[in-house]
Amino acid sequence: MKKSVIYAALLAAIASVGCxxxxxxxxxxxxxxxxxxxxxxxDLCMSPSFTHDKWPVDLSQIELSMxxxxxxxxxxxxxxLAAVGLASQSDIEVDQIAWTGKPTGNKIKMKRYALTDTGKKFYHEKQGVLCYGKESLDKxxxxxxPQSLGGALITNVKYLYKIEGLADWANNADVQAAFPYIRTMIDGAGKQEQAQGIKLTNQGWEALGLE
Structure with a gap:
């Protein structure tokens, strides 16, 4: 009985297209x-890689050499980021820390990068990311x-996206080389299919993951 009810609901949802x-x-x-x-x-965003996910970012001489x-x-x-005006740079000296967690008494040279006023306009502090645009639906x-899963009707939708409000600096070649994902997203607009799960609710269809 339960299966027949679910099946009937599935057919009703699909067959009512003209209504x-x-x-x-x-x-x-x-x-x-x-x-x-x-x-x-x-939101299309990125953050510095590895352990450098908070600002300011201090880089060692070894990191700089790479x-x-x-x-x-x-x-x-x-x-x-400094080249496009999102970050400033300065030379600093900090205490050298031993494996014990205590200062050795020596200083080491590092380069500090901080967000500029321009950079702060694109910075989302809560997530610690710089955002360069926003995805919207193309088609x-x-x-x-739709299939029944856990008592709900669910389908997988493939769509194309476009980018709104793309920041000028996101098109910079050095930025795209440093953050390859940016170029991938820009090149994929209107071409690269994305997938999203959708479920049926009392208010209509709703994307999964919004809870």
Whole structure:
């Protein structure tokens, strides 16, 4: 009996496409759900790699020496951000710390990178990331027939995205070399399919992961 009820609900959701209901399984309703998801979760952001996820960022001489050989490493990333005016740099000396956790009495030279006023405009302090644009829905490409899972109707939607409010510095070649993901996202706009799970609720279709 339970299976027949679920199956009937599935058929009703799919067959009601022509009724203009928010619970219909169609491109329009899935597009609304994806759009709402991207409104809340579509920020395109990045943070310095490895352990350098807070500002200011201090780099050792060893890290700095790897800037040319590892453009996507800490030194390459900081140099790229400084080149486009998002970060400033200064030479500092800090206490050398022994393996015991205590100062050795010696000083070591480091380079400190701090966000500029321009950089702070793109910085989301709570997440510790710099954001360069926002994903929005281009179009729904295709979707699977909704299936019952855990008592709910769920489908997987494939869609294309576009980028709104793209920061000028995100197109900088050095920035894209330091943060390859940025170039991947820019090049993929309107071309690279994304996937998102969607579930049926009393209010209509809703993207998974918004709870």
């Amino acid at each position: 203009g209901n928010k619970q219909d399984a169609n491109d329009k309703n899935f597009g609304v759900a994806i759009g709402q998801f991207l409104d809340k979760r579509g 800037e040319k050989t590892m453009p996507s490493g800490p030194a390459g990333q900081m140099a790229a 729904v490409v295709k979707w699977d027939i």
